[in-house]
Amino acid sequence: MNELDLQKLINAAASGKRPHFFGDHDVDRLLSIVWAMAAELAVTRERLDTVERLLAERALLDRAAIDAYRPDGAAAAERGQWQIEYLSRLLRVLQQEVDALRREER
Amino acid sequence: MTRATRLDAAPPWSEVGEHAMSPTATHDEIARFNFLANFNKYMSNVVVAGNAVAYERRVAPHWRAQHGVDPANRREIRAAMSADAYYQLWSALRRSGMEMRQQAGRSLVLRQMQALRDRARELNAACAATLRLDNSIAIPPYQSELDNHCMPGSYYAEYIDDDVSAAANYDAGMFATTTGLFGRYLDGAGRGTAQWLSRSRPGWQPRRILDLGCGLGHNLLPLARAYPEAEVVGVDVAAPMLRYGHSRAVGMGLGRVIFQQANAERLPFEDASFDFIYSTMFLHETSHAALRNIFGEVRRLLAPGGVQLHLEQPPYRGMSDFEQFLRDWDCHYNNEPFWSALHETHLPTLLAEKGFAQADIFETEIHAIVEDEMPKVATAVEDFGRGGLWYACGAAA
Numbered sequence A: 001m002n003e004l005d006l007q008k009l010i011n012a013a014a015s016g017k018r019p020h021f022f023g024d025h026d027v028d029r030l031l032s033i034v035w036a037m038a039a040e041l042a043v044t045r046e047r048l049d050t051v052e053r054l055l056a057e058r059a060l061l062d063r064a065a066i067d068a069y070r071p072d073g074a075a076a077a078e079r080g081q082w083q084i085e086y087l088s089r090l091l092r093v094l095q096q097e098v099d100a101l102r103r104e105e106r
Numbered sequence B: 001m002t003r004a005t006r007l008d009a010a011p012p013w014s015e016v017g018e019h020a021m022s023p024t025a026t027h028d029e030i031a032r033f034n035f036l037a038n039f040n041k042y043m044s045n046v047v048v049a050g051n052a053v054a055y056e057r058r059v060a061p062h063w064r065a066q067h068g069v070d071p072a073n074r075r076e077i078r079a080a081m082s083a084d085a086y087y088q089l090w091s092a093l094r095r096s097g098m099e100m101r102q103q104a105g106r107s108l109v110l111r112q113m114q115a116l117r118d119r120a121r122e123l124n125a126a127c128a129a130t131l132r133l134d135n136s137i138a139i140p141p142y143q144s145e146l147d148n149h150c151m152p153g154s155y156y157a158e159y160i161d162d163d164v165s166a167a168a169n170y171d172a173g174m175f176a177t178t179t180g181l182f183g184r185y186l187d188g189a190g191r192g193t194a195q196w197l198s199r200s201r202p203g204w205q206p207r208r209i210l211d212l213g214c215g216l217g218h219n220l221l222p223l224a225r226a227y228p229e230a231e232v233v234g235v236d237v238a239a240p241m242l243r244y245g246h247s248r249a250v251g252m253g254l255g256r257v258i259f260q261q262a263n264a265e266r267l268p269f270e271d272a273s274f275d276f277i278y279s280t281m282f283l284h285e286t287s288h289a290a291l292r293n294i295f296g297e298v299r300r301l302l303a304p305g306g307v308q309l310h311l312e313q314p315p316y317r318g319m320s321d322f323e324q325f326l327r328d329w330d331c332h333y334n335n336e337p338f339w340s341a342l343h344e345t346h347l348p349t350l351l352a353e354k355g356f357a358q359a360d361i362f363e364t365e366i367h368a369i370v371e372d373e374m375p376k377v378a379t380a381v382e383d384f385g386r387g388g389l390w391y392a393c394g395a396a397a
């Protein structure tokens, strides 16, 4: 079995119709995606927590230093830029919608 | 200011009891189960209660304004609640959680299904006489029509020869869905049953014990431990469950326990050949016709002086319509098609129809017995179907 087939098998649905609860069925779909993301965020958070604890155990990290950390100017600028880029990526669909409207105007 | 009460977190999945068939889990696979366990706990301890508030404050008043009376039964409550935004969100989250539990279990287990299968083969070969598979046994239609509790492929799908992945998935995910209430080895019901038997019949030594729909034997093994001299038999129609269950038992030093592929409606055993016959969380997965056949078989198989006991969620009789409505959720949205019918069936009457004497039929409650460090049902809000407390109906022969 190749990797893609395995992924398909893992994500297979149970037989029977998937119920919907909201008036607009798209909301059911969206919620299921959002909730899967919430789970993955928890997974990432737990992994980060593990990394911090392991580093602290090995005296490579003082966990209090994370909360006390304040970026210097260059680091803050880099991080700020990352946030901007991240937001533009997430909100891509809004930008595209407005771009299209502008094109129509012309 | 009121003192803030804290909700204890669910035990982490890393606390699940290890055995010879345990899959190897990565950090993130465990973290996924940890999220799901706490999500389930939060839903059943915090979120579910909002449904009653929404019902009382806006759903019922709206219904009354339209119809002049309260909703008459759980069906009308469901019709009314289905339009409520809170109930919609709760339901959609609950359904998503069920699906994610399957995804998490399958992504853990299917990637190592060959290795698990090989390990099962090896362990099973060491005690080959007690694994009794029979590929002429058909999956009954009430089982094959719908994947039970949204488990893709149900208990039966075999993706490779001698596959055990369905059982491995069932086993791995259950600790998360039951948030520790069934114990580290998911055997709280079986341990509760063994304790009930030893208390109601002190000193009694059943010679032969039968577990109907034993699955992978979670609740079969405690009876084998409690009665080391007895011949202990579990029957199930699902080969993956039996293969995995048998190898798990062998790994625990319980290779004497017989895992036999058979349909509980027609069992290949002699009349009056068992002293104790029981089932745990099995009857609600069968049809009404099957239930009658199963009780008929118990009548035939139970030896004079023997006793039977069946653990289920409590029947609906005596419950408020609203509680019935909440408990009925699984029937409609979690592929439990026989859930409502079973909980409306008066099991004592059914046993009487099969010839058990009224005076010998009884109903009782069984609590899960779990390790000290695991949460107890008394301290946890019951999650309508997944708590560690069961209604039980039985009869002496």
Ligand SMILES: C[S@@+](CC[C@H](N)C(=O)[O-])C[C@H]1O[C@@H](n2cnc3c(N)ncnc32)[C@H](O)[C@@H]1O
Pocket: B140, B143, B155, B189, B212, B213, B214, B215, B216, B217, B218, B219, B235, B236, B237, B238, B241, B262, B263, B264, B265, B279, B280, B281, B282, B285, B286, B290
């Ligand atoms: C929810 S599981 C319960 C397993 C087990 N009793 C426990 O407590 O863990 C139900 C089991 O019943 C089995 N089953 C369903 N119909 C059956 C039948 N007619 N005869 C034997 N087993 C059956 C399924 O294959 C499944 O393994």
